[in-house]
Amino acid sequence: MxxxxxxxxxxxxxxxxxxxxxxxxxxxxxxxxxxxxxxxxxxxxxxxxxxxxxxxxxxxxxxxxxxxxxxxxxxxxxxxxxxxxxxxxxxxxxxxxxxxxxxxxxxxxxxxxxxxxxxxxxxFPLISPWDKDALVRAVNQAAIAVEVKITSKSAEMLADAVGNDTRLLYNELEKIRLYAQGSNKPQDIDVVTQLVRNTTQNSLQLAAAIRTGDTAKALTLVTELLGASEPSLRIVATLIGQFRTWLWVKLMLESGEKNPQEIAKAAEIGNPKRIYFLQQEVKSLSLQKLISILPLLLELEVSLKQGSPELPTLQTKVIELCQLCQGT
Known part of the structure; x- marks a missing residue:
């Protein structure tokens, strides 16, 4: 054509x-x-x-x-x-x-x-940052394209590290390829850990710290992420994705749904085995709190897009979110 x-x-x-x-x-x-x-x-x-x-x-x-x-x-x-x-x-x-x-x-x-x-x-859609299975598949496909061999654990670690940032994924795989210097041996997780900047995983850790109301840890992670030049909007995108997933799981549980496959389908989770762990994570939060969190995250996204200074804006909103999760 x-x-x-x-x-x-x-x-x-x-x-x-x-x-x-x-x-x-x-x-x-x-x-x-x-x-x-x-x-x-x-x-x-x-x-x-x-x-x-x-x-x-x-x-x-x-x-x-x-x-x-x-x-x-x-x-x-x-x-x-x-x-x-x-x-x-x-x-x-x-x-x-x-x-x-x-x-x-x-x-x-x-x-x-x-x-x-x-x-x-x-x-060419962006993969949802919380769709771990699709992210791992994308890593494996990119590794084939770059002609570098990695282990399954390395692929998972890369998926956690780069999220749905395809440009960053190819940059990190190119570093691994240069390090391997034509070796046919799959590069294990120790190599990947040394070479790859794991910022998405830290963003997920930030989500976990907010969920548990750990203000001190959350503020430390915000500083570390920005210090590692992680874009603030990418941090917020990861937070929105994670809290949306938790909200869907909580909604399904509150409605009486117990089938992991049905919950996974509603929450757009590729692997139903993750549902058990997600259920444990949302036990401490009420449905109303989870519903209240997403508008605050969207407010944060709008503020950053309008040019608000990254560090104080993130710090202020993270404190507010942690206090909400504490119930204070």
Missing amino acids: PVYIYWGEDDYALEKAVTILRDRILDPLWSSFNYTTFPPEQSNIIIEALNQVMTPPFGNGGRLVWLVNTDVCQKCPDNVLAELQRTLSVIPESSFLLLTFPNKPDERLKSTKLLKQFAKIET
Whole structure:
């Protein structure tokens, strides 16, 4: 197909897919003539891109026209829709149009329906930070791509360390690959522990400290995380994910559900064996407290996105959360 749509919040995985597509289509010697990107801030970019993709490539290889972060699947003026209708079916076989954006296309739009007739669509969603099984699978797939062997325990440790940050995952695996120096021996957890910065696990430890109302430990973990250059919004995302999981487990238990498979399904947990441990963790918290915690975490996220200073903002909210969990 001459049209490709890549969308999703995992920008690193999306960028890697773009690189693979670009290398497949373009001849390196002619890429400067046949490769054009259109950033979203340009005016009339969609019509310009469509005009460009109708131009046969120069020299060898094909032509690639990339609409970066386009909003054509979120809103589409009539003149742009008319141009899409006129152009998509007659794009030359040697020319390719790529559209990328972070959000799911609006299926109700005529432009989306039209593009789906001509486009190959690939999605790059972020894995939920609390979906441990999916994170471990992603680690193993990335290890194969990087050509480094790791043990199952190492894969679990990496999943805890990087969470759903694909860019960080590949960076850490590259360090392990360089350390292994072509060895066929799977790298064990001792090696990974030495090389990998385990910040997601610390964020989960922060969630546990808040849950138990351990204010001193929670504040120490906040300082350590920020000192290790862990982005504050990633810390909050991990906290939201963990407390959402605890809330779902508590809701199911309060409703009388005892089947671990059903609880796991509702809480979006891949491994039902985790339910027993999660049940123990939420015993000390009432359902009302768990319900009250999520709005506070969302307030924290909004404050950080609005530019509030990271350390005092996190410290203040963590103290408030710990006091809520203590019942004071």
